[in-house]
Amino acid sequence: MRPSRSMMSAIPSPPVQLEVVMPRHLLAITIAPILGLFIISTGNGLISSLTPLRLDAMGESAMVIGLISAAYFVGLTIGAFCNDRLIIRTGHIRAYSSFASLTAVTILLQGMLVNPWAWFVLRLINGWATMGVFLVVESWLLLAADQNNRGRLLAVYMIALYGSCLISQVGLGNIDGLGVDSPFMLAGTLSALSVVPMVVIPRIAPEMERVEPVMPQQLLKLTPTGVMGCFGSGIALAAIYSLLPLYLQRVGMDVRQVGHMMAYVIFGAMLLQYPVGRWSDRQDRQRVLIVLSALCVLISAAIIVLPNSPFIGLLMFLLGGGIFSLYPVSVSHAADRTSADALVRMIQGMLLINSFGSAISPLIISPVMSGVGASGLFWSLAVLHLFLLVFFIWRRMVRPAPVPVAPFEPSTQMTPIGVELRVTDDLVAGALDQDMAATPEMAAERNPLSDDDAPLQP
Incomplete structure (x- = not known):
């Protein structure tokens, strides 16, 4: 990865405060990825909690549930260190659309295919695609960040991520009560809907390079x-x-x-x-x-x-x-x-x-x-x-x-x-x-x- 812009200056700045009020121009640049993240994370948070509950209701053992749960995190790990190649090749907006669409497909198929081994594959792909979404959003925010607003962008990012998780968990019981397929349909719809903010805004192409941790x-x-x-x-x-x-x-x-x-x-x-x-x-x-x-x-x-x-x-x-x-x-x-x-x-x-x-x-x-x-x-x-x-x-x-x-x-x-x-x-x-x-x-x-x-x- 290129050296951080913050490393180009050794001049101390005032302590960064956890503020969430942003200038209008910064809000215009970042509202689309943050809104997209909020929408798709709400659906993903719902499915993450519902998956072990449904598997338990299907009579699966804790070992099988753990294996399927691990598949999601393995997908996240793989995506963290290979998805940037796809983003560099196709651009942020097209990459986001691909990842979000794939997330929606895996969730909808999970509602259709009531089979633990099918769920293992779907959760693996879902983790890989979800990490792609995060890579697009975070690199987009990084483009907008400078020494004066980095702390505020980080705060807004966390509020969007944790806020979406809160909403999905609080509504879990009500949504599950609508029917067996309703949570999967809603989460898949949210994943597809999250593409809308990303495609209706001005085309911004953040710079992105290979990562070498x-x-x-x-x-x-x-x-x-x-x-x-x-x-x-x-x-x-x-x-x-x-x-x-x-x-x-x-x-x-x-x-x-x-x-x-x-x-x-x-x-x-x-x-x-x-x-x-x-x-x-x-x-x-x-x-x-x-x-x-x-x-x-x-x-x-x-x-x-x-x-x-x-x-x-x-x-x-x-x-x-x-x-x-x-x-x-x-x-x-x-x-x-x-x-x-x-x-x-x-x-x-x-x-x-x-x-x-x-x-x-x-x-x-x-x-x-x-x-x-x-x-x-x-x-x-x-x-x-x-x-x-x-x-x-x-x-x-x-x-x-x-x-x-x-x-x-x-x-x-x-x-x-x-x-x-x-x-x-x-x-x-x-x-x-x-x-x-x-x-x-x-x-x-x-x-x-x-x-x-x-x-x-x-």
Whole structure:
């Protein structure tokens, strides 16, 4: 990928605030991709939760459900690192139309073909096409971004993504009550409808180049804490999206209640990520990761002991805040250790690690659910976060975390192209300050692109 425009200037800018009010000209450029993302994500969020519920109602085992759920995340991972070739070849608008149409077809066929192995193939293709949609939208926003509006664009993107998930989960029960085929018809319609905003606006062609993320072995030299945090976050997030609806149904909730519980999780993720991140600006980020891991262990244990607690909604809200905050804090921690010219590629590498965790998550957790029952989901989450807790404590004992180089930016799991939106001028300026103050030995440790073996850093 080309160097970020933000890397072309070492002049510090005022701290980026999480503002969503945009100038009229910027709104005109970005309204189409954001609206398209909102529409298609509403349908996809509906099907993501409905798929495990329908499979369970069909009598499929947790292992089969986990395999089909994993297919979607495998498709996402493949698409993240190959779909950009198609976009470069055909252009953003035609690529978006192709991906959205394919998403609509897979959803409609899923409603027609009531067969788990057909669903496996369809979910794989759906994940691949969905990542193509995200690549188009995020690269489009990146074209519009500059040092003054990058934070606001990122905020609007997150609101559109999480807002669509909230709406789809809250309406899950009502839509499912309309009939067996209604959710698939509605989600397919929304996917097709999302093309409309993209084709009626002025033709803008964002520049886009091949992505070459930093490889995991290089990142391990730079920041084992960041790598493990991103990997564990991928496992936990995929479990929440793919297996939590199954758990909720198996403990006796109907489809409407499942949707409401999932909405609590998404709302917690949306509301708590920013204050957690700002707290990480004032503490060392390793301590924040330790607290988040401990919180997730305690919440998972509480749900295991009290699955029908009257406070289950609050527990889901806190669980969403804890699990969804783990990834951006881990990436921010890694950025504190990275040289300015490697920031974009470092975050892309973290995304690769996170995507791999998401792809294997249903495959390793669904057998636990088959063996011990529905509570196996939260046993798995408890063990996962206990491991992260111990690992983070050990790394902090080995070497304390660095001082944050720039204010935290809330974020969701983005595409390799979209991660550049996270690289604000504040972050680059802070990294450049660290680079200029570093000794040759320290500079080698901060550069994950170096071929030299560097000592482990937290």
